[in-house]
Amino acid sequence: MIGRLRGILISKQPPSLMIEVGGVGYELDAPMSTIYDLPAVGKEVILLTHYAVKEDSVALYGFLHEAERTLFRNLQKVSGIGAKIALAVLSGVSVDHFARLVQAGDVVALTKIPGIGKKTAERIVVELRDRIDGLSTLSGTSMRGSDAPLDAAGEATVALQQLGYKPVEVSRLVQKVAADGDSAEAIIRKALRAALGS
Structure with missing residues (x-):
């Protein structure tokens, strides 16, 4: 191990x-x-x-943080969720935000994450509600970009598609949020926020 x-x-x-x-x-x-x-x-x-x-x-x-790893492992205990969807969840929302959605039983917000349909979101709420307590105390994540690569928009596009977004949707999101000088990470972050309406 x-x-x-x-x-x-x-x-x-x-x-x-x-x-x-x-x-x-x-x-x-x-x-x-x-x-x-x-x-x-x-x-x-x-x-x-x-x-x-x-x-x-x-x-x-x-x-980087224990809270992320713990949530990643807990998510995969829910029927129908594998590593790819668990990564998409962590990429789309913070651990704290996800915990709040589960505690509130916000199925609609959870279905905005790629790969999570209504039934899966309902299972997440039922199966993780009792296990989600304490995750926020383990987290302490912040978000910052790094130096911009040569083709930040292209890198962001590939990453978003690997997270489960459709090419047409990715293209629309990247064009909408990308600004001159943005790193790939910054574009991805803004695209995910736009896709999730947060």
Whole structure:
């Protein structure tokens, strides 16, 4: 079991990261809430990890905060939710906001997250309401962008599609929110906020 990595951030192409630890490059997927707060490429980073083994694949997921990892794990205990949807949830809303939606039983708001339909949202409310307490005390996430890549809009478009948004919707969102000088992370953050109406 790999529970934590400390190493040099080699690349970040949302939602994928590579961290070099002792000469070995670990590939991870991470939610945008973590990617927003990562240092620049070439800097040291410490990530909490979730190691997932399936019949046909092995995957590693990275998180800056324990609350994110805990919610990621809890979400996958809900029938119909896998790692991809769990990452989309963490990318679309903060842990605190998600906890408030679940406590309030706000099924409509939950269905705005890619991959979550009405029935899944209802299951989330029923199955996670009792487990969501205390998550907000573990969180402490902030959001900040990093240096803008050469093609920030293109990088943001790819990342949003990987999170489950349809290409036509992604194109509309990116065109609506992107501004000159925005980093990919900034464009993704604004697009997610626009898509979720927050």
